[in-house]
Each structure stands twice: as C-alpha cells, then as structure tokens.
Amino acid sequence: xxxxxxxxxxxxxxxxxxxxPGPRYTSYPTAPEWQNSFGRxxxxxxxxxxxxxxxxxxxxxxxxPFCQERCVFCACNTVVTKKAGIADEYLDYLDKELAxxxxxxxxxxxxMQLHWGGGTPTYLTVPQIKRLMASIQAHFKLGExxxxxxxxxxxxxxxxxxxxxxxxxxxxxxxxxxxxNPKVQEAITRYQTEEETIDIYRACRExxxxxxxxxxxxxxPYQCEETWEQTLKTVIELRPDxxxxxxxxxxxxxxxxxxxxxxxTIPVSAERYELFALxxxxxxxxxxxxxxxxxxxxxxxxxxxALDERKLHRNFMGYSVVPAAEMIGFGSSSIGEIGGCYAxxxxxxxxxxxxxxxxxxxxxxxxxLSLDDRIxxxxxxxxxxxxxxxxxxxxxEFGVGYSEYFAEEEKSLGEFYSEGLVARDGENLQVLxxxxxxxxxxxxxxxxxxxxxxxxxxxxxxx
Numbered sequence: 001x002x003x004x005x006x007x008x009x010x011x012x013x014x015x016x017x018x019x020x021p022g023p024r025y026t027s028y029p030t031a032p033e034w035q036n037s038f039g040r041x042x043x044x045x046x047x048x049x050x051x052x053x054x055x056x057x058x059x060x061x062x063x064x065p066f067c068q069e070r071c072v073f074c075a076c077n078t079v080v081t082k083k084a085g086i087a088d089e090y091l092d093y094l095d096k097e098l099a100x101x102x103x104x105x106x107x108x109x110x111x112m113q114l115h116w117g118g119g120t121p122t123y124l125t126v127p128q129i130k131r132l133m134a135s136i137q138a139h140f141k142l143g144e145x146x147x148x149x150x151x152x153x154x155x156x157x158x159x160x161x162x163x164x165x166x167x168x169x170x171x172x173x174x175x176x177x178x179x180x181n182p183k184v185q186e187a188i189t190r191y192q193t194e195e196e197t198i199d200i201y202r203a204c205r206e207x208x209x210x211x212x213x214x215x216x217x218x219x220x221p222y223q224c225e226e227t228w229e230q231t232l233k234t235v236i237e238l239r240p241d242x243x244x245x246x247x248x249x250x251x252x253x254x255x256x257x258x259x260x261x262x263x264x265t266i267p268v269s270a271e272r273y274e275l276f277a278l279x280x281x282x283x284x285x286x287x288x289x290x291x292x293x294x295x296x297x298x299x300x301x302x303x304x305x306a307l308d309e310r311k312l313h314r315n316f317m318g319y320s321v322v323p324a325a326e327m328i329g330f331g332s333s334s335i336g337e338i339g340g341c342y343a344x345x346x347x348x349x350x351x352x353x354x355x356x357x358x359x360x361x362x363x364x365x366x367x368x369l370s371l372d373d374r375i376x377x378x379x380x381x382x383x384x385x386x387x388x389x390x391x392x393x394x395x396x397e398f399g400v401g402y403s404e405y406f407a408e409e410e411k412s413l414g415e416f417y418s419e420g421l422v423a424r425d426g427e428n429l430q431v432l433x434x435x436x437x438x439x440x441x442x443x444x445x446x447x448x449x450x451x452x453x454x455x456x457x458x459x460x461x462x463x
Contacts, residue, residue: 008433008434008436008437010273010277010434010437012269012270014419014434014438015269015270015273015463016269018438018441018462018463019269019272019273019461019462019463020441020461020462021459021460021461021462022440022441022444022459022460022461022462023440023443023444023447023459024440024459024460025314025380025381025384025440025443026314026315026316026318027316027335027337027342027377028373028376028377028380028381028447029342029367029369029373029377029449030447030449030459031344033367033449034342034344034365034366034367035365035366035367036364036365038341038343038363038365038366038367038368039363039364039365039366040355040360040361040362040363042341042343042363042366042368043336043341043343043361043363043366044104044361045339046338046339046340046341046343046368047101047104047105047338047339048104048339049338049339049340050105050108050326050338050339051104051105051106051107051108053108054106054107054108055108056108056325056326057110057111057112057113057143057322058105058108058109058110058111058112058113058140058326058327058328058338059111059112059113059114059115059315059317059320059322059326059327059328060111060113060114060115060136060140060327060328060329060330061115061116061117061316061317061327061328061329061330061334061335061336062094062114062115062116062117062121062132062136062330062331062334063077063117063118063119063329063330063331063332063333063334063345064087064090064116064117064118064119064120064121064123064124064331065077065078065079065090065118065119065331065332065333065349066078066079066080066081066086066087066090066118066119066120066123067079067080067081067118067119067120067123067153068080068081068082068120068123068156069189070189070257071188071189071190072188072189072257072258072260072261073178073188073190073217073220073248073258073261074255075249075251075254075255075258076118076119077119077332077333077347078118078119078120079119079349087123087124087125087128088128090331090349091124091128091131091132091135093352093353093356094132094135094330094331095135096356096359097330097331097356097361097362098135098136098138098139098140098330099139100356100359100360100361101139101328101330101361102139102140109139109140109141110140110141110142110143111140111141111142111143111146112143112145112146112147112322113146113147113149113317113320113322113327114136114142114146114147114148114149115147115149115150115151115317116132116149116150116151117150117151117317118151120151120152120153120156121150121151121152122150122152122153122156122157122161123156126160126161126164129161129164129165129168130164130168133168133169142169147171147172147320147321147322148169148170148171148172149170149171149172149173149174149317150165150170150172150173150174151173151174151175151176152173152174152175152176152200153175153176153192154175154176154177154192154196154197154199154200154201155190155191155192155196157200159199159200159203162200162203162204162207163203163207165207166207166208166209170209171209171210171211172209172210172211172212172213173204173209173211173212173213174212174213174214174215174244175197175200175201175204175212175213175214175215175240176192176215177192177197177214177215177216177231177235178190178192178215178216178217178220179216179217179220179223179227179228179231180192180194180197180230180231180234180235181222181223181227181228181230181231183222183227184220184221184222184223184227187220187221187222187261187265188220188221188261189260194234198238201238201240211241211242211301211302212240212241212242213240213241213242213243213244214235214238214240214242214243214244215243215244215246216231216232216235216243216244216245216246216279217245217246217247217248218245218246218247218248218267218272218275218276218279219247219248219250219266219267219272219275219276219461220248220266220267221261221262221265221266222265223267223275224267225274225275225278228275228278228279229278229282232278232279232282232283233282236282236283236286239286239298241297241298241301242291242295242296242297242298242301242303243283243288243295243296243297244294244295244296244318245276245279245280245283245294245295245296246294247272247276247294247460247461247463248266248460249460250266250460251459251460269463272461272463273437273463276463280296283296284296287299289301289303289304289307290436291303291304291307291312291319292307292312292314292319292384292385293384293436293439293440295318295319302321303319303321305321306321307386310385310386310388310390312385312386313325313381313385314381314384314385315327315337316329316335316337319385326338326339329343329344329345330345331345331352332345332346332347332348332349332352332362333345333346333347340368340369340374341366341367341368341369342366342367342369343363343365343366344363344364344365344366345362345363345364346362346363346364347364351364371398372448374398375394375398375400375405376446376447376448378394378397378398379394379406379446380443380446380447383431383439383442383443383446384439384443387430387431387435387436387439388425388428388429388430388431389402389428389429389430390428391403391427391428391429392427392428402427402429403427406446409445409446412445413429413442413445416435416441416442416445419434420432420434420435421434421435421438421442422435422442437463438462438463440462441462444462
C-alpha cells in the first residue's frame with residue numbers, strides 16, 4: 001500500500017490551540033516519569049529476563065559524550081573538552097561495562113543494530129575507533145545484515161576516519177548539518193562550512209556506505225524561509241538517502257547554556273511551522289517519502305518500504321527497520337530498553353566510573369513497565385510510526401479491545417475527529433494528513449501520566 005505524500009493547510013487557529021509543550025515519545029512512559037529508585041539490581045533482573053530469550057537479536061547504543069566545542073542549541077548529554085587522554089580512560093570503562101552486561105546476557109549476544117552516538121563519536125581517533133569496535137566484537141557478535149551506524153560531525157571528521165569506519169563494517173552514517181546559513185550557525189556556535197559538509201558527504205559516498213542521513217533543525221535563531229530554502233536546495237542537490245528534520249527544542253530550564261540564544265531571535269508558532277512545512281514540501285517535491293513525524297527517505301530506502309508495509313520501528317535511535325525490539329545502552333547517560341524496563345546509566349562521568357570500579361552496572365535510574373504501560377506504549381508507537389491503530393493487532397498482542405480499553409480516550413479524541421485530524425477506518429483509528437502535523441498531540445491523548453496533577457512536565461513544543 002503506497003502512501004501518498006500530501007500537503008495540508010494548517011490554520012493559525014489550529015497552531016495556537018495545538019502548539020503546546022508535549023513529549024516526542026522516543027519512549028513511553030517518558031523520561032520525566034523514570035525513577036531513581038530503579039537501579040542496578042532492577043537492571044540485573046531485566047537482563048536476566050532478556051537472557052532467557054537467547055535466539056532473539058538485540059540493538060546496542062554506544063554513547064561517546066565528548067565534544068571539542070559547545071553547540072548552544074544542543075540538548076544532548078555531552079562533555080566539552082580537548083583534554084588529551086580522556087577518551088582512552090572512557091574506553092577502558094566502556095570495555096568493562098560491555099563485559100559486565102555480556103556476562104549477564106549469557107548466550108544472547110547477537111546484535112542486529114549497533115549505533116554510536118554522542119556527543120561526537122568521531123571525537124575518537126582512528127586507533128581509538130578501532131579499539132572500541134574490537135572491544136564490542138570481543139563481547140558481542142554482529143548478525144548477518146546488521147545495521148551498523150554512527151553519528152559524525154563534519155567539522156571534526158577526517159576522510160581517514162570515514163574510510164576506517166567503512167572498513168570496520170559501519171554501513172550507515174548520520175551527519176549533523178542543522179543549517180548551512182552562517183548567521184544561524186554563529187547564533188548556535190556551530191561553525192560548519194558548506195564545503196566541510198560536502199567534502200565529508202562525498203567521502204562517505206566514496207567509502208560505499210549503504211545509507212547516509214542528514215540531520216536538519218528548524219526553529220533555530222535567525223532562521224527565515226529564504227535562507228532555510230537555500231539550505232534545503234543544497235541538501236536536495238546532494239541527495240542523502242534519509243533526512244531527519246527536527247524542531248529545535250528550546251529548553252533552557254534543562255540546558256542553561258541555551259540562555260545564550262535570545263528569545264526574540266527564535267521563530268515561534270506559525271513562523272516555526274512554516275519552516276517545517278517548507279522543508280516537507282520541498283523534500284516531497286524532490287521525491288522523498290515522508291516517514292513518521294519528522295523523517296524523510298528516498299523511495300528505494302528501507303524506511304520507505306517499511307512505511308508501506310507498516311513495519312516501522314521506533315526507539316531512542318529514531319525510526320528503524322531492524323526487528324530487534326530490545327536495546328542495551330552503553331556509556332554514560334545511555335539508555336537501554338530491555339526486559340520490560342528502561343534503564344539509564346549515570347550521566348556524570350564520575351558516577352559512571354565509580355560504579356564500574358565497584359564492578360557494578362552503572363544504572364542511575366529507570367522504569368519497570370506495567371501491563372497498562374506496555375499497551376499504551378504499543379498504541380503510541382503505532383501512531384508515531386504508522387499514523388494508524390490496527391485494533392485487531394492490539395487485540396492479538398494484548399487481548400484487549402480498543403473501544404472498551406480506550407473509551408475515555410475516544411471521548412478526548414472528539415475534537416480531533418471534528419477538526420479532521422483523525423477518523424475511524426472501520427474499527428481502526430487512522431490519522432488524517434492534517435493530524436500528522438499534530439501527531440504528538442494525538443499521541444498525548446493516550447498518555448496516562450499527563451493526566452496526573454504532577455504529570456504536566458515542561459517539554460519542547462509539539463509543532
């Protein structure tokens with residue numbers, strides 16, 4: 001079933017009413033609900049549960065927290081330093097954590113998805129990159145056809161690093177681009193010339209990577225349609241296989257360094273949406289398929305095929321086609337989703353190191369999902385991936401009927417039905433083209449934690 005790419009008209013009235021703080025739903029329950037009382041003993045139990053399924057594949061995320069400079073728009077957990085040797089010490093601890101987790105997983109060691117993120121993974125030198133990959137392969141096995149991906153920063157990545165990554169088996173690369181306009185780059189303290197971006201992109205093509213992704217960000221300071229359009233034209237001419245077009249999350253109460261960005265330089269509401277709408281239309285006109293709420297892929301890409309077949313997956317690494325439902329996180333601040341739990345490592349390097357020095361898992365917090373959590377997570381993920389709830393699949397998966405279980409939610413969806421955001425397709429729920437713009441709002445209806453008096457957290461804007 002091929003999905004048509006459609007443009008939609010979004011009124012200012014809709015934007016005013018629906019553009020509000022809300023989760024991005026890379027997890028459910030969302031991270032603000034996770035508990036410090038969930039620690040290493042709970043994670044050990046989750047890993048023991050995972051070990052009882054030795055034939056099922058896994059995904060793994062490796063966090064490299066280091067960056068040479070601070071990009072003030074970024075909300076990732078990073079350590080900004082140029083201190084020589086700090087990465088070698090970190091790799092020592094990563095190896096120890098890999099060994100601890102592998103032992104608890106028993107025979108379940110096959111990875112079908114491996115992703116290095118950060119920070120800046122290419123902060124590591126070529127010898128360090130080789131060392132880390134050797135450490136991973138000493139404890140885990142990459143399955144045949146595994147997706148092996150890495151995030152790279154063109155400003156600090158060399159062609160030698162690119163070709164080394166390909167030789168080590170990396171087959172996908174994600175490049176941080178954000179915006180090519182110098183004024184925007186100066187405002188976010190990320191100085192990245194168009195020439196640097198193109199050179200590393202071409203190196204990746206020469207290296208034979210199976211897929212190249214660009215990350216773009218809309219809603220950044222000083223962005224306007226004219227300059228944003230020029231960035232999009234340059235990107236489309238290069239034609240990466242995938243693009244992730246994220247909305248800038250201005251959360252200075254969480255990342256105080258974002259206070260360096262003056263509020264009056266940041267596009268808001270309708271202006272912000274028009275930037276995304278321009279990107280979406282230009283990419284679709286160039287032949288890209290819209291994937292989920294903020295990704296785009298060429299028609300021949302795996303994501304496009306998975307969308308057509310309703311086989312998309314979504315985890316902390318974004319949209320994926322890999323059928324590995326459980327994921328392990330390694331490194332400071334990394335997150336795992338395994339054994340019916342979320343587990344996040346300590347964010348501070350000192351805490352992460354101290355735990356491993358005691359031969360303990362460095363778990364800082366987490367969450368054990370109830371049956372209700374798992375049902376709602378399934379529904380929210382299907383909305384975020386497929387824009388569709390197959391009530392028969394829900395019944396088969398959990399033994400619950402949609403209409404009975406979500407009777408209250410259906411009442412809350414009444415406004416969305418009347419606005420033309422959602423509709424019923426027989427017994428199923430379908431998100432209409434207009435509703436895709438506000439998919440986070442639709443998903444929020446099914447979030448039980450937002451109904452609690454303390455459940456109204458400060459998130460980024462939904463549009």
